[in-house]
Amino acid sequence: MEAQNNPENLLGGDQFDGVAPGMKPKMAEGGQRAFFSCWDIHAYYGESYIVQGVSFDVREGEIVALLGRNGAGKTSTLRAIARVDDPALHHGEIWLDHQPLHTMRSHQASQLGIGLVPEDRRIIQGLTVEENLKLAQIAPPVGWSIERIYDLFPRLGERRTQEGTTLSGGEQQMLSIGRTLARDVKLLLLDEPYEGLAPVIVQEIEKTLEQIKILGMTTIIVEQNAIAALHLADRAIILDMGQVVFDGKAQEVLDNADLRQQYLAI
Numbered sequence: 001m002e003a004q005n006n007p008e009n010l011l012g013g014d015q016f017d018g019v020a021p022g023m024k025p026k027m028a029e030g031g032q033r034a035f036f037s038c039w040d041i042h043a044y045y046g047e048s049y050i051v052q053g054v055s056f057d058v059r060e061g062e063i064v065a066l067l068g069r070n071g072a073g074k075t076s077t078l079r080a081i082a083r084v085d086d087p088a089l090h091h092g093e094i095w096l097d098h099q100p101l102h103t104m105r106s107h108q109a110s111q112l113g114i115g116l117v118p119e120d121r122r123i124i125q126g127l128t129v130e131e132n133l134k135l136a137q138i139a140p141p142v143g144w145s146i147e148r149i150y151d152l153f154p155r156l157g158e159r160r161t162q163e164g165t166t167l168s169g170g171e172q173q174m175l176s177i178g179r180t181l182a183r184d185v186k187l188l189l190l191d192e193p194y195e196g197l198a199p200v201i202v203q204e205i206e207k208t209l210e211q212i213k214i215l216g217m218t219t220i221i222v223e224q225n226a227i228a229a230l231h232l233a234d235r236a237i238i239l240d241m242g243q244v245v246f247d248g249k250a251q252e253v254l255d256n257a258d259l260r261q262q263y264l265a266i
């Protein structure tokens with residue numbers, strides 16, 4: 001744990017150059033640091049400057065929809081939060097439950113409770129549904145039991161011996177979410193969970209996410225299907241060209257056709 005708190009041990013100066021003078025992570029109401037907070041994060045793919053000073057907070061148990069047009073920087077922001085190598089975080093702070101994610105590598109962020117469900121689902125070839133879930137639990141911290149995941153997604157239970165990559169798109173999405181819940185997740189990051197799925201399957205996954213919401217799982221959801229995400233979410237953050245252009249209640253975006261037209265083209 002001590003090593004995680006010491007940026008010297010983890011990041012070269014070229015990868016992270018700290019916080020600008022006078023900048024501090026935002027404080028939630030009552031003077032407490034928010035459960036999750038990113039503060040003035042800037043991230044690059046090589047020379048390409050993509051995440052351009054993004055700041056927002058997420059309260060414990062809240063669902064935040066991170067929206068914006070294609071190429072706005074949503075996936076890049078999630079990846080920067082999950083501390084994957086690309087895009088490289090050059091500046092800013094990211095805090096989860098009082099721990100500095102900005103000093104960590106992705107495996108440490110995962111151990112701390114970041115659960116990224118990537119857009120491409122990444123089901124492991126040659127493994128059954130159950131083996132995919134068990135693999136997620138090979139190292140601590142272990143989250144939900146396999147049976148609890150099957151309770152949430154009965155289709156996965158029915159297909160527990162089927163090879164994961166032969167599942168339908170919707171079932172693979174369920175497995176990808178289930179595999180993340182098999183770890184002890186404090187912040188769930190969902191990148192386009194409804195992508196490429198038939199409306200009936202979207203509804204099924206929506207119902208599951210509603211259940212996860214009732215359980216109080218803190219979540220950031222990125223979704224092209226903005227209306228569906230806004231119905232699920234408490235708050236919305238809209239990105240445009242790598243910057244936050246709106247941060248407010250999800251209902252405000254649903255009620256504001258001009259805002260939706262300007263930044264979401266819907």
Ligand SMILES: Nc1ncnc2c1ncn2[C@@H]1O[C@H](COP(=O)(O)OP(=O)(O)OP(=O)(O)O)[C@@H](O)[C@H]1O
Pocket residue numbers: 045048050068069070071072073074075076077086224
């Ligand atoms: N590996 C990469 N190398 C260079 N540029 C990249 C890379 N990945 C993404 N980008 C660029 O970063 C910008 C933001 O991409 P990002 O994937 O974060 O957008 P997004 O908001 O998730 O879009 P979409 O809705 O299409 O998924 C885009 O201009 C994209 O071309």
Ligand SMILES: [Mg+2]
Pocket residue numbers: 074075076119
């Ligand atoms: Mg994306």
